Amino acid sequence: MLNPRKFVLKLMAILLIAAVLPFNVKQAKGQGGIVVEQPQVAVNFGQSITFQAKVTSPIPIQQISLLFREINEETTRVETLTVGADGFVSFTYDASLNLIPPFSWIVFWFQATLNDNQTYTSDPIRFQYKDDRFPWRDTSRANVNIHWYAGDDAFGAAALDAAGSGMLAINELVPISLNDPIDIYIYSNTTDLQNTLMLGGVDWAGGHANPEIGVVLVAIAPGASQGIEMQTKIPHELAHVMLYRSLGDTYANQPIWLLEGIASMVELYPNPDYARALEIASGDDSLIAFENLCASFPADAGNAFLAYAQSQSFVSYIRDSFGSSGLTRLTNSYSEGFGCELGATNALGTPLSQLDARWRENVLGQNTAGVALRNLLPFLLLLALVLMVPLWGTIDMLRQRRKNGNNST
Ligand SMILES: [Zn+2]
CATH class of the missing domain: 3.40.30.160 (Collagenase ColT, N-terminal domain)
Incomplete structure (x- = not known):
């Protein structure tokens, strides 16, 4: 799973952390550091998160901040705090902004610059953002x-x-x-x-x-x-x-139809309405092309339901045709960064659009050649028109020329 470049990057990150860590620890434990007492977090789920603590130091605090993030987030929120007389600090985060997933873990710590112009960082504290309702x-x-x-x-x-x-x-x-x-x-x-x-x-x-x-x-x-x-x-x-x-x-990197198709295949009771949805959509030609289900699923409930039904049926068809190892090759191919269409070519030797056509033919009993011709019909008519206009012009020109020729003789 681990590719060499990622491994080197990870190693570099570890070495970098190792290089930075003793410095931080020294700062936090250095003379004149800060002491965080009675840190508390009050969660009002979906409304607010209130962080409170008593931060003291032997020399006056110039400036103090609260830093926090959801543990998987890359950006850390930084809030400047006002220190009360006894070192009391408090900050209320507006959780109605809906940016923190329910039941995720949040890590927070304090960072203070004291009158010696040095910055000190407290140990991080973790808590779970639980739906406590x-x-x-x-x-x-x-x-x-x-x-x-x-x-x-x-x-x-x-x-x-x-x-x-x-x-x-x-x-x-x-x-x-x-x-x-x-x-x-x-x-x-x-x-x-x-x-x-x-x-x-x-x-x-x-x-x-x-x-x-x-x-x-x-x-x-x-x-x-x-x-x-x-x-x-x-x-x-x-x-x-x-x-x-x-x-x-x-x-x-995985197409949504593949993730949802696999997840739907392991449901122990197949949804009885999926077959009906497929039959109707196939009948009135409203199936969604799988290339349109790579990045996201439709937002409206009806088409989203059809997208799940299609994905479940399509991924089952791929598994039946290429085996579980075919599915593994497919996920590996998308992991390597292949696009939606070519990922299938790379893994299964058939582009996504062709797999789609074969699925329609083999599972839904469509005559895809006939469907393709029907889809092409408007273009064929247009092509005929485009070709006929200059043809008429030429015939007209020839007629004129003959008429003119007749006049001159
Ligand atoms: Zn799902």
């Missing part, structure tokens, strides 16, 4: 943690079973990791879930995975259909996490 209950098996607030003990146990079966299904397609923890939060209704996703900056429906932090959010109501919903939604979102853990940064 619900009385979460927990149960775990191996590296999977289930959190839920509606339903009994059996509900939590059934969710664990669904996660276990999902892992086995995923393992057929993607290597699974049993070390890093995965947290699955089960909301009891889509409104609660969608509020959370919007609060986390994602305006999206259904389940959701945040693979970078190993967090899965789904909406499943306790009741008769809980089993089917668990065995559909949990494996799907788990697949996103496992794909991310297997592909690393190159997860972002």
Whole structure:
């Protein structure tokens, strides 16, 4: 997985950190450093995050800042603070800006310039930005943690079973990791879930995975259909996490139809409405070309549903034609940076557009040659027109010439 250039870059980064670290540590522990007492964080989920502490130092503080970021973020927020008489500092972050994903970890620290013109940095402190609006209950098996607030003990146990079966299904397609923890939060209704996703900056429906932090959010109501919903939604979102853990940064290079197709294939109950959606779209010629499902899925619910149905069917067709190893070659090809069309050529010897046509022909029973001709018809008519105009002109010219010739004789 690790390419040599990345390895060298990583090594350089480690060496750089190693070179910088003792300097920082010396600064923080140097004479006249700062002492942070009783650091506290109060989370009002989706509203605000308040950081408070008492910062003291033997010599006066010129200037002090709070620095914080979500642990996977590259940019650090820096806020200048006012120090109270007893060293009390406080800052309230507006969490309604929706920039911090739910259940992600936030790291913060203080940095102060004292009257000796030296800058001192405190040790970092981590906390989790939890959706604390619900009385979460927990149960775990191996590296999977289930959190839920509606339903009994059996509900939590059934969710664990669904996660276990999902892992086995995923393992057929993607290597699974049993070390890093995965947290699955089960909301009891889509409104609660969608509020959370919007609060986390994602305006999206259904389940959701945040693979970078190993967090899965789904909406499943306790009741008769809980089993089917668990065995559909949990494996799907788990697949996103496992794909991310297997592909690393190159997860972002993968076409959306491929990621969603793989995730939909491991759902333990195939969606019965997918076949119907495909049949209708195939019949009225409204299927979406896969080259238009590489970067994103349609925003409207109807076309998004069709996009999932197509991806599930298309990726299953690729797996049936080229095997699981074909799918692995495909993800590797996109990881290497091939574009959507050529990635398929590189991995499977067939460009995406041709795979699309073959899928329509073999799975949906379309006559793609006929479809292609029908699509070409307007252009053929236009071509005929374009060719006929000069032809008429020539005929006209010849007629004129003959007439003129007749006159001169
Ligand atoms: Zn998905």
